[in-house]
Amino acid sequence: MCGIVGYIGEQEAYPILIKGLHRLEYRGYDSAGVSMINKNGDLSVYKAKGKVSDLEAAVSDKDVSGTIGIAHTRWATHGEPNATNAHPHYSQSKNLALVHNGIIENYKSLRKQLEKHHMNFVSDTDTEVLVQLIEYLQEKHNSDLYTAVQRALKNVIGAYAIAVLDQRHPDVLIAARKSSPLIIGIGQNNDKKAGQAEFFLGSDASPIIEYTNQVVYLKDEEIAYMDRAGNLRITNLSNVEQTPDMQTLQMNLDELEKGGYSHFMLKEIFEQPNALRTCIRGRLNIENKDVLLSGIIDHKERFLRARRIIICACGTSWHSALIGKYFIEEAAQIPVEVEYASEFRYRNPVITSDDIVIAVSQSGETADTLAAIQLAKSKGAFIYGICNVIGSSIARATDSGTYLHVGPEIGVASTKAFTGQVITLVMLGLAIAKEKKSLSADMFHMLVDELLMIPDKMQWTLDHNKDIAAFSQMFTYAKNFIYLGRGYNYPVALEGALKLKEISYIHAEGYPAAEMKHGPIALVDEEMPVVVIAPKRGMYDKIVSNIQEIKSRKGKIISVVTEGDTVVKGMSDHCFVIPDTRDCYVPLLAVIPLQLMSYYVAVAKGRDVDQPRNLAKSVTVE
Ligand code: G6P
Numbered sequence: 030m031c032g033i034v035g036y037i038g039e040q041e042a043y044p045i046l047i048k049g050l051h052r053l054e055y056r057g058y059d060s061a062g063v064s065m066i067n068k069n070g071d072l073s074v075y076k077a078k079g080k081v082s083d084l085e086a087a088v089s090d091k092d093v094s095g096t097i098g099i100a101h102t103r104w105a106t107h108g109e110p111n112a113t114n115a116h117p118h119y120s121q122s123k124n125l126a127l128v129h130n131g132i133i134e135n136y137k138s139l140r141k142q143l144e145k146h147h148m149n150f151v152s153d154t155d156t157e158v159l160v161q162l163i164e165y166l167q168e169k170h171n172s173d174l175y176t177a178v179q180r181a182l183k184n185v186i187g188a189y190a191i192a193v194l195d196q197r198h199p200d201v202l203i204a205a206r207k208s209s210p211l212i213i214g215i216g217q218n219n220d221k222k223a224g225q226a227e228f229f230l231g232s233d234a235s236p237i238i239e240y241t242n243q244v245v246y247l248k249d250e251e252i253a254y255m256d257r258a259g260n261l262r263i264t265n266l267s268n269v270e271q272t273p274d275m276q277t278l279q280m281n282l283d284e285l286e287k288g289g290y291s292h293f294m295l296k297e298i299f300e301q302p303n304a305l306r307t308c309i310r311g312r313l314n315i316e317n318k319d320v321l322l323s324g325i326i327d328h329k330e331r332f333l334r335a336r337r338i339i340i341c342a343c344g345t346s347w348h349s350a351l352i353g354k355y356f357i358e359e360a361a362q363i364p365v366e367v368e369y370a371s372e373f374r375y376r377n378p379v380i381t382s383d384d385i386v387i388a389v390s391q392s393g394e395t396a397d398t399l400a401a402i403q404l405a406k407s408k409g410a411f412i413y414g415i416c417n418v419i420g421s422s423i424a425r426a427t428d429s430g431t432y433l434h435v436g437p438e439i440g441v442a443s444t445k446a447f448t449g450q451v452i453t454l455v456m457l458g459l460a461i462a463k464e465k466k467s468l469s470a471d472m473f474h475m476l477v478d479e480l481l482m483i484p485d486k487m488q489w490t491l492d493h494n495k496d497i498a499a500f501s502q503m504f505t506y507a508k509n510f511i512y513l514g515r516g517y518n519y520p521v522a523l524e525g526a527l528k529l530k531e532i533s534y535i536h537a538e539g540y541p542a543a544e545m546k547h548g549p550i551a552l553v554d555e556e557m558p559v560v561v562i563a564p565k566r567g568m569y570d571k572i573v574s575n576i577q578e579i580k581s582r583k584g585k586i587i588s589v590v591t592e593g594d595t596v597v598k599g600m601s602d603h604c605f606v607i608p609d610t611r612d613c614y615v616p617l618l619a620v621i622p623l624q625l626m627s628y629y630v631a632v633a634k635g636r637d638v639d640q641p642r643n644l645a646k647s648v649t650v651e
Contacts, residue, residue, distance in 0.1 A: 031130035032056040032102040035192040037202040038227020042098035049236025050081040055646040057104025060115035064126035065095030072196035076115035099192040101128035104645040108153030118157040120164035127160035131188035131209040205252040215243040226259030242278040292638045294440030302484040304435035304445045318474040324429040325460040335385045341370040341401040342389040345443040351520040353454030361461040370401035382409035391446035392647035393421020442531045486608045490621045501629035510537040514562035521616045525623035532631040542575040553584040565591035589619045
């Protein structure tokens with residue numbers, strides 16, 4: 030959680046830092062802060078509770094000049110979200126300022142020791158302990174900042190991405206990471222001979238891409254020294270020189286803008302047909318009706334001998350994993366278990382070297398999912414990653430994997446990443462089924478053919494549900510919603526309920542439709558909207574009976590039905606239509622009206638759709 034930006038170079042730092050913070054605001058928005066060193070060598074720190082725009086208002090009459098600076102947007106862990114606990118944090122002498130993303134787990138004992146050495150603390154944060162420790166060690170050993178940071182980090186237990194300024198060294202920026210992400214951007218025109226250079230820092234590439242596409246992904250326990258003369262030096266904590274892992278970013282700046290939509294979430298919902306076309310491009314072959322996933326082809330033997338697949342994920346990714354389980358078991362006939370990464374990592378699960386563990390994560394940075402695969406790896410399992418963010422920590426920790434390629438997802442509530450994950454898991458199931466020959470050739474080709482049509486059918490769904498905006502207004506009164514689905518649509522019910530909760534703050538529960546009579550039906554009355562995913566497929570008759578049960582208790586039925594359906598339509602207060610498709614692909618279409626309904630209910634309630642309260646896009650703390 031939290032976002033970090035940094036800059037050193039010849040340009041004014043403040044505009045670069047603020048723009049970067051806006052791009053990283055999805056990571057947390059409890060408070061924000063900046064620190065710069067101006068041309069007189071004065072180190073300033075400005076902080077504000079709330080969003081980056083609150084920080085901008087707070088500094089409007091302040092001196093924010095300087096060509097070196099660091100900045101932070103926070104999702105509070107230690108200490109309530111107020112200006113005092115906001116980053117950057119000063120050291121006691123105010124010579125140092127530091128921003129941090131992560132958690133220093135042993136901060137209490139470090140703080141006690143530092144207090145014995147007369148270091149005073151003003152905040153409740155773990156981060157202030159780190160900057161004080163650096164200063165203490167700098168003074169004790171009379172060392173430079175880099176060495177002091179190195180020494181301090183050796184004493185730290187936990188996760189960190191940090192950037193540090195020292196007003197006595199206005200030409201130097203220090204950064205380091207462990208577990209939390211940090212990327213260094215190398216200025217396009219860096220010229221060491223001319224002594225001209227600039228470096229950028231970002232928790233992800235979004236604050237950097239506007240200025241350069243040359244980046245270095247810092248690795249765990251690496252510390253970087255950057256100066257205006259163009260020197261970039263990276264070592265590990267033991268001061269062993271490391272070769273920078275230089276990469277060229279493929280990202281496009283347009284992908285980070287709203288493009289005429291009022292919210293990123295709406296843009297991302299409407300992007301889904303194209304996003305999925307990109308996701309399947311080169312992987313689903315129209316001519317010979319084939320699936321080519323290099324991550325599977327390169328490790329064919331490993332997949333063939335797999336006795337079990339375990340999928341670890343959190344949040345929306347857990348829902349897509351559940352759909353993946355249903356499909357992989359059906360198509361590839363391998364048992365699949367779906368685990369909440371946060372539970373899995375702490376319960377000593379039985380894992381063997383015959384297992385394949387798949388991590389599903391949009392951000393590729395979710396701390397629990399990362400820890401879950403590290404545990405599985407230590408027990409010998411083969412680790413496969415399904416991530417969206419290229420070069421993310423999870424992607425780099427896996428043995429093999431498939432990127433979603435659905436483009437950056439900025440809205441905190443996940444939409445296109447969900448459908449991207451589902452289609453990727455389906456392709457993975459098909460690829461394994463092909464190797465195992467667990468499907469007949471006819472069935473395999475039919476599934477590939479139909480999957481190729483899904484982006485067009487998604488577009489149809491978006492085009493034929495234009496009344497959702499007006500209809501959703503009617504439900505702003507509701508305090509609770511129930512979502513029901515069976516089979517492949519049970520995870521869609523979970524996802525629909527989660528979307529509504531996340532952005533409208535209306536309580537919602539997803540249930541397998543038949544389970545309703547074991548409890549939730551007691552909640553149904555004339556006030557209760559019940560959303561039922563009822564495509565004219567598989568268990569249609571059963572779900573019709575479930576709807577009947579709700580109707581006789583006067584619940585309001587909102588249904589997702591197949592185009593042309595009359596029975597469920599006749600029983601519903603409102604219907605969303607989707608085109609016909611195979612059972613296993615219905616989630617890819619049925620989720621779209623549910624995403625739209627959540628969006629419009631939240632807008633009608635005046636919620637902050639892209640940055641809902643208390644949430645963050647990427648949960649890099651456990
Ligand atoms: C947070 C986000 C969710 C996301 C979950 C897992 O809770 O708000 O939208 O589904 O983390 O994130 P991941 O990046 O691992 O998919």
